Amino acid sequence: MSDKLDGNPERVPKPSRDGTPRAALARPAGCPRELQGKVAVVTGASRGIGRAIAVALAGHGARVVMTYLHNQQAAAEAAAAVGSAGLLMRFDVADPEAVNRAFKQIVAGEGGVHILVNNAGLAVNALTLGAKDADWQRALAVNLGGTFNCTRAALRSLMHAPGGGRIINIASVVGETGSAGQGPYAAAKAGLLGLTKTWAREYASRGVTVNAVSPGFIETDMTAAGLTPERRAEVLRAIPLGCVGTPEDVAAAVVYLAGPGAAYVTGQVLRVNGGLLM
Numbered sequence: 001m002s003d004k005l006d007g008n009p010e011r012v013p014k015p016s017r018d019g020t021p022r023a024a025l026a027r028p029a030g031c032p033r034e035l036q037g038k039v040a041v042v043t044g045a046s047r048g049i050g051r052a053i054a055v056a057l058a059g060h061g062a063r064v065v066m067t068y069l070h071n072q073q074a075a076a077e078a079a080a081a082v083g084s085a086g087l088l089m090r091f092d093v094a095d096p097e098a099v100n101r102a103f104k105q106i107v108a109g110e111g112g113v114h115i116l117v118n119n120a121g122l123a124v125n126a127l128t129l130g131a132k133d134a135d136w137q138r139a140l141a142v143n144l145g146g147t148f149n150c151t152r153a154a155l156r157s158l159m160h161a162p163g164g165g166r167i168i169n170i171a172s173v174v175g176e177t178g179s180a181g182q183g184p185y186a187a188a189k190a191g192l193l194g195l196t197k198t199w200a201r202e203y204a205s206r207g208v209t210v211n212a213v214s215p216g217f218i219e220t221d222m223t224a225a226g227l228t229p230e231r232r233a234e235v236l237r238a239i240p241l242g243c244v245g246t247p248e249d250v251a252a253a254v255v256y257l258a259g260p261g262a263a264y265v266t267g268q269v270l271r272v273n274g275g276l277l278m
Contacts, residue, residue: 033061034259038161039110041065041103043093043150044120046075048220049170052247053117053254054078058085060255062115065089065106069120093120093146094138103153113154114161115258118147118192119170124184136184143188147195155203164207166258169196170250171214171269173277193269200267209266213253216273218245240275 040057044050045066054064055078065087068075072090079088087110091098106113124131124139147169158165174182175189193212200210217235236242253272256262271277 034261035115035255036061038062038114038258039065039106039112040115040117040258041067041106041113041150041154042117042119043067043146044069046071046078049215049218049247049250050117050119051078051081052251053119054086055081056248056251056255057115057117057258058082060259062258063087063110065110067091067093067102067120069093093150094141096149099146099149099153103150103157107157112161113157113165114163115166115168116150116154116158117168117170117254117258118150120146120150121170121185121188123182125181126183127181128183131183139184140188140191143185144191144195147192151195151199155208158208159203159206161207163260164209164263165203166262167196167199167208167210168254168257169210169212170254171196171212173214173216173271173273176214176269177277196269197267204266209257209262211257211262211265211267212269213250213257214269214271214273214277215250216245216271216276218247218250218272220247235276238276239273243274245272245274 035057038061040062042050042054042057042064045054046068054066058064063085064082066075066079066082067089069090069092075088079086089102091102093099103113121143122139124135126135151167158167169192171192172185172189174186175193179186196210196212203210217239236244250272253270257265257270
């Protein structure tokens with residue numbers, strides 16, 4: 001289902017490095033609009049990193065289709081932050097038929113897809129011996145299968161995008177390093193890196209660039225729920241910059257990869273982690 005949204009963008013506070021809020025505009029004054037005329041799809045855009053990406057892409061001129069599944073209130077709040085540049089759609093990225101229907105609707109209604117940001121995901125925290133089959137299957141279905149489903153559904157449109165299509169997969173540092181107690185999540189995120197490099201090779205000749213952004217410790221609801229204070233302090237000690245990243249830090253990397261300045265960048269993993277992994 002979809003709902004067109006109208007209204008003015010609201011001011012979205014950006015948290016400071018220590019978690020206290022600091023004022024920031026969703027669309028800074030003088031912000032370049034190099035994505036004007038582009039249609040971007042951001043999956044899992046109701047909260048956290050996905051919301052920040054949607055706001056940033058809209059701030060640079062893109063029309064943004066924001067997908068979500070469960071949290072309708074959060075999705076509405078995210079859509080209000082994006083304003084009239086946003087279009088809200090609800091579907092499960094793990095359902096291939098639902099994905100195909102949604103992308104047909106997007107192409108028909110918006111004239112095509114130029115930028116695809118595969119962000120939708122969920123964390124499964126369990127040691128291997130305690131992991132349930134359903135948790136393993138859902139983690140792969142959403143984090144990895146959802147990316148595959150959305151990319152496959154968008155590719156024909158992306159190959160015809162003026163100036164070239166852009167696919168940006170949101171991976172994770174744990175997909176590169178592993179993480180005790182996060183086997184299903186780490187496996188799915190590692191798989192994203194393989195898909196990124198494969199698609200970069202497959203579709204470079206069609207003008208589509210494919211890259212991944214690999215966040216480290218980013219302040220979101222997901223990380224807050226999964227870390228004890230002791231573990232948080234331990235992670236902070238391992239980050240050379242000595243601070244936690246924000247969703248806006250990740251969004252800035254996505255905007256770069258989506259824009260004309262990254263036209264010669266493909267098959268790469270851009271790490272946004274404060275030096276946690278070099």
